[in-house]
Amino acid sequence: MSHHRKTRHYPLLICGTSFAGIGAGVAIGKDAFLVERSSSVGHEFIGAIHPGVARDKLPNSTFARELQEEMLDRNLLGEDGTIHLPGVHPVLCKHIHDQALHVQFMTEILAVERLPQGGFEVEIFHSGGLETIHVNEILDTTSTRLSTPQNLYTSTDKKSLNAYLHHAENDAHTPEPFHEEMSIVHGRFPTEIIVKLTLDAEIEWPEARKMLHDLWASRPKEWSSYTLAAVADQFEMKVPAGPFELEKGWNWLPSIGFENPLEALDQGYMFLINKEELTHAAIQKG
Template identity: 35%
Template sequence: MHQVKHVSTMIIGASFLGLGLASRLGRSALVIEPSNGVGNEFIRSFKLSNRKYAPLTASGVELNRELIRRNVTDAEGRFHLPGMMPVLIKHITGQKLDVRMQTQVVEVYPSEGKFEVVCYDASGIRHIVADRLVDTTSRCVTKNQREHVKAKSLNMMLLGSPGTHSEGPSAYTICQGHFPNETVLKFAVDPMDDWITARSKLFDFWLNRPEPLRPCAFVTHADEFDMEFDTIQAQIQPGWDWLPSAYYANPLEAYDQGYNFEVGGRR
């Protein structure tokens, strides 16, 4: 028979929201992350915003101080996205959070008020029973929730300063990171577009880009979609919630919202 581990709360996704919640719950929570990175919904999607946010929780304030100390953010709240990941890793180790990377959710079986989660990692199949599930991923890997996707974009990093584009509807917007050479172009795609379709649209757009973008060079595109949602929380069933971290425009706000979330309750 397979060995079954029991945890109080399983958090799916080492997102900013997921890590905020795990920081409050401590060792009673287990975080599983399908990829080899943390904060992907912001860092690997090149998700930038001009919206400034001041953390409200003590843990969020501490995280922000570390970001400022390492020159990863500035007084205006602009972020150097690549520098955020090592700060999050340091936060995980400092808080002694139980985070398991490269662990995929295969299936979830509700049973007698609990949830048996079948996971797959480098060691093979594992079975974990959780009292509560909180899925913070953009794709809601425990149960597909695509109908709540309001918009998404495939973002790219630019080298150079784009000119001012005319007012009115546009396929792209420009966001500025912490440093002058961190210019991100947010290219809107259809919420139903898969990765191949979205990349094809982005490359076609760039080859025929408008005049304000002609002085710029294409450095790289994001590894993840920049997602927007029309819901903060969707209860799949009692004790099983989906809280997309990418709902929030600012990563520190997502962290605070996770820290303040009452597991098993409503916002």
């Protein structure tokens, strides 16, 4: 790899400002460097319009419990675990700011190489151009394993394209789905109606959007008063939760593998906390 500037060094590189990535970042604090290829956060749930499976269980970590309480106070989370996705985005951004996390958006990982003396050399591309950084460890929380750009993960499971529906009447009865690959789920509020169109894994984005719009254009009469309010900007995917060790010091913990956003954040946090405790115990034993 070529060097274009003074090489920066970080104890931990976190790939993805996913819910798990942000949880992990909060756990490790200033020692973490988070890189995100998009300009958003929590996109695996928020951008996919995927509220996940509602659970009312208590998170493991103190941070996730405090966030859960904050979301309840802000009316973003129901007592039954249902979540209002759009309102969570600014809350995550606030915590990134308050925790002073080092986050760099619109950044692509181009290559990763193990260094002879330990750790990794990572080539990234961002608005400032090419840059090489050195990191001790890597935690990838992305759905497609973006830290392995030459060998991205491709799920063979079906995925879905989701969209918010709109109806002028807040208490309108939602009819039954009219297509075998169509399902309806609800967010935090009665007006949050989400339609999901299940698709084969190999279907690409342009075709998927066309399929959804064509399906909606031919909807039956009982659905005529409903309109597509917003279509997700990425697929809801099925990916195993992990963690998976790619190499020593390089782990993959896909955020979308967890049941809902709060669990993903909690598991990202706990993964780093548990890892730090194991390392400390090993040092004490040594």
